[in-house]
Amino acid sequence: MTAPQSTSQAHQHRLRQTLVDAPFVKITGPTGDWIVFSEPTKTSNLTPEHIAWLCNRSSGVGAVGVVLMTAASPSAQYPVSDLEAWKSDGTPAIDLIEAARAATYALAALQRIPDSETSHHVFKAATGIITTVYTPTYVGVDIGQWSYAEPDTAIAAGSDALVMAAGLTDPRPGLSIRTQSLHITIAVESLDELESIDLTQSPSVEPSVREPTGVNFVVPQDPLTIEGMGQLALRHHPAVPGNLELGSAAAAATIAFQLWAGLTQPHIWNVSTLHGDIVVQLHEDRRVSTFAALSTVFFGRL
Template sequence: MNLSFIKGQGTGNDFVLIHDPNAELNLRDSEIREICDRHFGIGADGVIIATHTAAANEVSHLLREEPNATWFMDYRNADGSKGEMCGNGARVFARYLLDGGFAELSDGSTLPIATRAGIKDITATVNGFAVDLGRWKVKSDEVLVHASGLSVPRPGLYLTIGNPHVVVTLASIEELEALDLTRAPVLEPALPSGANVEFVVLDDPLISEGVAGLTMRVYERGVGETKSCGTGIAASAIAIREYAGNTQNYWRVRVPGGQVAVRMFATEDGEHAGISGPAELSFSGSWLRS
């Protein structure tokens, strides 16, 4: 059968979006890998399956928390594994829902979506969308990161923001560019569910006109190096903020695919992090499913 899809990207983090409102497709992990293969498939960092939240057993309970979160962003990594959440993917998912007429987002309103990491609220911005990623948690464990291109392993800050991350600070752009991320970094100790690993270099000066700046590369769990990672961008800003005393709330993070803004803000249930940036749909087509 032919499977219709739309391709989209947010700062170069690209996705194949598939409409499956009643959760009938049951795509196998091997099929996800075929779709994401850049030589033999469509090519993408991941697949986003748009499903009615009520039809998805693993998240249908979230409708009790937010009845308006009628769409579930079923995110799959390029290797077929299920992802808890994807920050860039959430923005692209919002673009897909709005452009397809599946949802509406008026000025000042919020579009809630269901994810495996809970409800995420999306709002429109001048250049795209902003996603409230929710609360984060810094773990007490120190993780050593072995990466090709680094002469010695470096310590990383382990934190979660919907999904797990380890953030490593490097000394210079030259050191960042010397990394070989065609090979997966090795974490010591290994983490039960693995983690995305971000390598960051601070701007000098760090803060300009009230906004702190970073440059980042990322190795995504289940994917490899990508041009951007939304939750990883937020995790990088959170990590440096943690080191700097938790006083800086506005960040600008450059990645190979562009630039994303990060903001930390107070809510009734504690401090949240949000990201904002572009989201575009590139083309549509059909994939021959064997």
């Protein structure tokens, strides 16, 4: 006799059946682990329920987010792939920097591109075009141009907000910078103070922000440079719980620190985070790109 399924088990079975035989690769990097689907043409119709089930670490595969990549023709000189990404709660990801990074690495993991050669890639997403570079040691993403949220105030005063966080003894001035998504960066005095901040509680910002805004806490490392590369440490509170925006957060924190320190060099900074290092490169015309190492967790099929 077969034991009857619970309502929850039956629902999960139906979700699994709609994606039966769909292959995927699980990729991990500074923002956590991603489930990446790559299809020649879009055949999977991923719903919020599918995403939440896939990301569930008890009943599903387990991940911080899901990426769906419709692969471009390998014969194209500059292949353009369609890119979609979702957070673990099933809502669309807004900041797609880390999704594009995971998708690029997945191309090599799935042997769609040579994993021992450098290659360039273009993704078309709801937020616009994202360009990436794959190398055997890292994946780079061009974030594009950055901007101050309040240019006049930022340049004149170096700050445009006041931020208080649990663990700090007093409010700190912050600087708002848009690096695809909006971030307010605050300098702290030491690594000990950085580690004392309780990010389980949302920082308060004055004046109140008008849109979802990440909050970054940054401190220079000692020494400040190693072999010509700047060294920073970062902790980040996302704009919305589950937002996967650490790359753009590292970029905003680097830009803010350079302004405060009055530096024009170096152009490359290593930003240490709890989940790994992110390298930020500052270009002319206020362009910025980020680089990070990723790895394959496993391949699977639903």
